[in-house]
Amino acid sequence: MIKLDSRLKALLSEIVGPIVADVGCDHGKLSVEALIGDYAEKVIAVDISPLSLNKTIELANEKGVSQRIDCRVSNGFETITESLDTAVIAGLGGYEIKDILSKKVPDIKRLVICPHQNTAVARKAINEFGYGAVRDYVVKSGSKFYQIIVAEKGLMPYSQKELRFGKNLPKSKDFDDMIISRKKVLEDRFAGKEIPEGEMLNEYEELVAICSR
Ligand SMILES: C[S@@+](CC[C@H](N)C(=O)[O-])C[C@H]1O[C@@H](n2cnc3c(N)ncnc32)[C@H](O)[C@@H]1O
Known part of the structure; x- marks a missing residue:
């Protein structure tokens, strides 16, 4: 098992497999723990930076899950054509998430988003993408607060009042x-x-x- 902070633990708990993408995987803790904990059968771990992606590749080798992880250098979903049960985009800003969702995107059942800033922009982008939030809540990790959004196709969009701080769902x-x-x-x-x-x-x-x- 990999030691995760409460933000990564919450993100992990939102993953539903079998096929999962981790966009902006970087250190790879989420991708690799999703495999170790059997949240996913296969993870497509992508990062725009080859150096960042290397961290995931090394961690996957160290933890013995390299057969079940497909690591790709990719700007957002550009190299992903597979249908995804869950796609996670965490630790990127709202504008970067908006940009990723406005380009080529495969079929995704469940989107799990955790922006590190400009969360209202990410919420709007999720709605423009045709998804609505099933869960939208806050997790404290250390002294920082993180907003986690889980969205699925065709659900109610956010009201104007919910864009900045979300739905507090579950409270x-x-x-x-x-x-x-x-x-x-x-x-x-x-x-x-x-x-x-x-x-x-x-x-x-x-x-x-x-x-x-
Ligand atoms: C702060 S790290 C987040 C790591 C991890 N997802 C987390 O939440 O702990 C952001 C990562 O996203 C990558 N990234 C930024 N823009 C990206 C894009 N358009 N497509 C894929 N990866 C991207 C960066 O290279 C970096 O490794």
Whole structure:
């Protein structure tokens, strides 16, 4: 078994096989543990960087799963033609995820997304791609909060209000903690002064509304 932090553990728990792609696999922990733990029969692990992909290849060799992993240098899904039961895109930004989903994409049953920034852009892109969220929740790992989105074809799109912070589905204490922590960051930054009109104020008003629910 590979030691995973709580973000990677949550991502692993969302994987449904048999055929899984890990886009932006990098260190390869998710791809390799999906095979060790039998979440997947076969993993197609891709990365745009040959150096990053090498880390996955080495880990797969070390853990004895290289027969079941297909490692490819690939920009997004460009080298993947197989139908996928689950495709994971984690640790990339919302704009990169949007770009990947707007290009050539194979048939995918279940999309698991964990953007490291610009999550609202990723949520919009998922909807534009024709998918809707079945789960959308927050996981705390160390001192950081991560938003995890699981989407399937043809489901309800996000409302405007859900784009920034998601659906809190299933409800979690980590979501509440993320909201409180982000609200405090904005309050500390403006230290009693009014927040100027614009994106920051919109975000702050959303945080206040969520806290008062
Ligand atoms: C921060 S790492 C994330 C690693 C892992 N997925 C995780 O969540 O821990 C991002 C990886 O995505 C790769 N990457 C960035 N853009 C990509 C793209 N368009 N297609 C495939 N891989 C990409 C980078 O080379 C890097 O290895």
